[in-house]
Amino acid sequence: MADTALRSGFVALIGRPNVGKSTLLNALLGEKLAIVSPKPQTTRHRILGILHRPDAQVMFLDSPGFHEPQHALGRQMMEAAKSVLEEADVIVVLIDAQRGITAEDLRVFVQVKRALEQPALSGGKRTALLVINKVDLVKKPRLLPVIEAGVTQHGFTECIPISALTGVQLEPLLARIIAYLPEGPQWYEPHQHTDQTAAQRAGELIREQVLLATREEVPHAVAVRIDQIEEGPKLTSIQATIVVDRPGQKAIVIGKGGLMLKSIGMKARAQLEPLLGRKVFLGLWVKVIPGWRSNERLLRELGYTSAEGAR
Ligand SMILES: Nc1nc2c(ncn2[C@@H]2O[C@H](COP(=O)(O)OP(=O)(O)OP(=O)(O)O)[C@@H](O)[C@H]2O)c(=O)[nH]1
Ligand SMILES: [Mg+2]
Known part of the structure; x- marks a missing residue:
């Protein structure tokens, strides 16, 4: 008789910032569930992506990159990454093929080793796989010693x-x-692809456009709060606030004559319309809240809490 048993479990996508965890989540799911940018520390939450196959139900958990936290937000991000490790049956650790195994990667490996000593929540043994990403950027012979070192x-x-x-x-x-x-x-119904709400995804898509449009410290100082989503007969109206840390950052996000904010809004709207399947009106505001990244109450308000694995 054919083996028809379903395999199901949690798969952690873990690694230092910028190695491509969120790109991999999106590619495996065939849907943009996590935002992606060239800036490190793009992902700030645990993000669930559920893959349904006839033989398996795979719950992928994207996570913030492992780093030394500088403030309460960073600490929340690290808690989220560690909670993902605790939940996983299979731990997928990503590294960047161009860089090989770095000191930062070694610190991630230490966390993984610790997690492997504990049984999975399902009670079974955990497995850790090393994934060398971005091989499109390197010549094959450079990979061989890294592959060898990963296992041995x-x-x-x-x-x-x-x-x-x-x-x-x-x-x-x-x-x-x-x-x-x-x-x-089967833990989830076949129509469920994530546990993020439409509002959470909308906020992230707006934040992505801010990350792509700004440089240096600005991307790290930005949060997006969805203030209202209203379903009209013809379009969905979304009001959102882009929170920054300092007045100078507000000036950058707004840009000369409001051009930067306008461009961010247009690009975000182009992403929101396919997500919601409707025409969208997007009203964006920029607000300075000094020190929001160190304020636990504000972090909770902005959705960065450790409850429910960080969201
Ligand atoms: N060339 C190349 N670039 C990649 C690949 N995977 C990801 N990238 C790029 O690497 C950058 C970071 O990708 P992300 O998916 O945001 O990385 P991440 O690990 O989720 O980063 P954090 O959320 O900050 O921890 C983006 O510019 C991606 O386009 C790949 O396979 N090849
Ligand atoms: Mg990410």
Whole structure:
């Protein structure tokens, strides 16, 4: 008789900032569930993406990049990353093929080793896979010593080179991940792809456009609060506030004659319309709240809490 048992479980996407965790989540799910930018520390939450296949239900958990926190927001981000590690049946650790294994990666490996000593929440053994991402940017011979070191020196069960951006080796990676998942029930209905609300996703899409449009300290100083979403007969009206830390940052986000804010709004709207499947009116405001990243109450208000695994 054919083996028809369903494999299901949680898969952590872990690594230092900017290695491509969110790009991989989106590529595996075929849907933009997490925002992506060239700036480190783009992701600030645990983000669930549920993949449904006839043989498996895979709950991918994207996470903030491991880093030394500078403020309460950073500490919340690290808590979110650690909670993702605790939940996982399979831990996928990403590194950047161009850089090889860095000191920052080694600090992530220490956390992974610690997690591997605990049984998974499902009660079974956990597995850690090393994924070398961005192989589109390097020549193959450079990968071989990294693959070798991943398994022999750092104790990963397997080491898999991929490109999340171009899609190279994603099917084989998925097959390996599923092979290590326990047999289990279907946790989510087939129509569920994430646990993020439309408002949360809308806020992130706006924040993404701010990250892409700004430089240096500004991306890190920005949060987006959705103030109102109203479904009209013809369009959905969204009012949102872009929170920054200092007046100078507000001036940058607004730009000369309001041009920067206008451009951010237009680009965000182009992303929001397909998400909501409707025409969108987007009203954007910029507000200075000094020190918001160190204020626990404000962090809660802005949705950065450790409750429910950070969101
Ligand atoms: N060339 C190339 N670029 C990639 C690949 N994967 C991701 N990137 C780029 O790397 C940058 C960071 O990608 P993200 O997916 O935001 O990285 P992340 O690990 O989620 O980063 P944080 O959320 O900050 O921890 C973006 O500019 C991506 O386009 C890849 O396979 N190849
Ligand atoms: Mg990310």
